[in-house]
Amino acid sequence: MGRHSCCYKQKLRKGLWSPEEDEKLLTHVTKYGHGCWSSVPKQAGLQRCGKSCRLRWINYLRPDLKRGTFSQEEEDLIIELHAVLGNRWSQIAAQLPGRTDNEIKNLWNSCLKKKLKLRGIDPVTHKPLSEVQNGDDKDKELNELKLLKSESRTSDATKAYTPIMEGCSSFKYNNGTSNTNLPTNCSSKDLLPDGFTTSYTTSGLMSNFPLQMNYASTSDTFSSNSNPSQWFTKTGRPIFNMNSEFASHSISTVLAPAQTSYLGVPCDDICAASYAENASQSHFWGLTDSAKETQIQVLQNQTEEAKWGDYVQNPILMLPVTHLLSDNLGVMLPHNKQQEEPSQTCNMFSKDIQKLTASFGHI
């Protein structure tokens, strides 16, 4: 590992922290606070640069850190937030109490990206791979998907669920083996179809979050309906009202909740990739190709024109999709008196924030 330029100058320690160093830093910060980080190492008697001390505190020593593996709900929330915020790890981490941006970033890079690919979803755009790719890229991605699936089969943990991936209308679940050999960072829930998980339900935390992607917008429908055959019509249309504003403004592909992707196939071929492809066929259903492209371009331009900083600081501005929200939440947010004439959209979004708050206990 490298070393901060300041560490070179001052011949400071680098690399892993010893328990003694941790103790010194913990004691110092607990007692005096960190104040100016650059002065912390000297005051705490550490041969480290302030930057290193700050990082150690934030990522490891902070008392409010949550230890242990990520829950399914946390993973779902990360995926959904990533669809909105992209690689803004600190913003994502802010919605997950006790988790650090570094931790989330690592989880994303090591696990969640693969999971999304296995579900036929591009981890960058959160759209189906079949939609993202074209030409050579398509072949490349498909090969990658095959490889991933192949890797899954070679794993003891995933062998049991292989039939789900292989595609058959009457898949079987090998219930003869326990889950004890599951990969440490991939829970069995990710590999199991809905109905095989005992307590898991699709994330409701973001179910009304005005995501640009439709995970949230559709998850209520899907999570309350475990029968995949009802998620789409036989022609691949999503079941919600296509005449609604929602349908006409949506720029993203309709997706079943990620946790149930393997089941979410209204045809015999149940593999994730083909499902994603089926799902993408419902994209802008009813429009001509040129009309679809035009609409996509318009919406993309609208999004790009807005300042990202504004989005991040005030996700209420996450337009143009916020107006698609249904106003069906029972939780009301206290009116923000500082905000002059808050729009209906803002109020609706505020409810989503409130819902997140209620679920996680803080924002």
Place this chain on the structure above:
DNA sequence: AATAAGTCCAACCGCGGTCGC
């Protein structure tokens, strides 16, 4: 049993923003 390959994660790098002088 040895070792090559893969995975995970703590920690570093470098950049951009902010603030005070």
Place this chain on the structure above:
DNA sequence: TGCGACCGCGGTTGGACTTAT
């Protein structure tokens, strides 16, 4: 206004650990 110090963030990497051969 310019400059430097500091902070925070996202990207990257080194190495420990695990799994496969």
